[in-house]
Amino acid sequence: xxxxxxxxxxxxxxxxxxxxxxxxxxxxxxxxxxxxxxxxxxxxxxxxxxxxxxxxxxxxxxxxxxxxxxxxxxxxxxxxxxxxxxxxxxxxxxxxxxxxxxxxxxxxxxxx
Amino acid sequence: xxxxxxxxxxxxxxxxxxxxxxxxxxxxxxxxxxxxxxxxxxxxxxxxxxxxxxxxxxxxxxxxxxxxxxxxxxxxxxxxxxxxxxxxxxxxxxxxxxxxxxxxxxxxx
Numbered sequence: 072x073x074x075x076x077x078x079x080x081x082x083x084x085x086x087x088x089x090x091x092x093x094x095x096x097x098x099x100x101x102x103x104x105x106x107x108x109x110x111x112x113x114x115x116x117x118x119x120x121x122x123x124x125x126x127x128x129x130x131x132x133x134x135x136x137x138x139x140x141x142x143x144x145x146x147x148x149x150x151x152x153x154x155x156x157x158x159x160x161x162x163x164x165x166x167x168x169x170x171x172x173x174x175x176x177x178x179x180x181x182x183x
Numbered sequence: 184x185x186x187x188x189x190x191x192x193x194x195x196x197x198x199x200x201x202x203x204x205x206x207x208x209x210x211x212x213x214x215x216x217x218x219x220x221x222x223x224x225x226x227x228x229x230x231x232x233x234x235x236x237x238x239x240x241x242x243x244x245x246x247x248x249x250x251x252x253x254x255x256x257x258x259x260x261x262x263x264x265x266x267x268x269x270x271x272x273x274x275x276x277x278x279x280x281x282x283x284x285x286x287x288x289x290x291x292x
Contacts, residue, residue, distance in 0.1 A: 115282065119279070161225060161226075177223075
């Protein structure tokens with residue numbers, strides 16, 4: 072049973088489109104994250120969210136927005152996709168003082 | 184600023200020992216993680232150090248020196264499946280993981 076699951080695993084889309092990547096965790100964790108891994112393998116945090124506070128990395132364009140319908144889900148919505156958005160996006164979760172982050176399998180986004 | 188420094192790539196022989204070094208500079212410090220990432224897969228947790236010294240877990244050990252901003256991951260009895268990227272990630276004062284680019288470890292027979 073997958074702890075942190077992301078869908079889709081692969082996403083190919085055209086510039087200018089709007090797309091969403093879904094993330095669900097069944098660990099009962101209170102904090103979820105989105106990371107972007109670029110071509111040089113750097114993992115950069117985009118958002119962290121627990122039901123009290125959304126922390127946004129100020130370098131993330133406002134075309135990116137996290138949406139959390141409930142505690143177990145944190146979806147990533149991207150407007151007006153650009154070529155530079157092509158990357159692997161990882162969702163992760165952790166629980167309070169337990170700062171081990173459990174990662175999803177990643178979504179490879181390709182913008183053409 | 185915040186900075187993580189690891190070698191880009193290392194090569195080792197099956198059955199040998201390899202040490203992957205990491206130096207870091209962060210705004211505050213709340214421990215350091217090592218993650219393993221196979222190509223095309225998500226990172227998986229290996230170790231967490233918050234106090235100075237060596238933590239041993241099977242074939243893998245991790246060392247931390249907070250005063251020097253230095254950590255290493257030691258892998259013993261290398262196996263072909265250990266070929267992967269190894270990511271050093273300290274936690275800053277906001278409990279955010281600061282990721283390096285990782286070290287690609289290539290194991291040869």
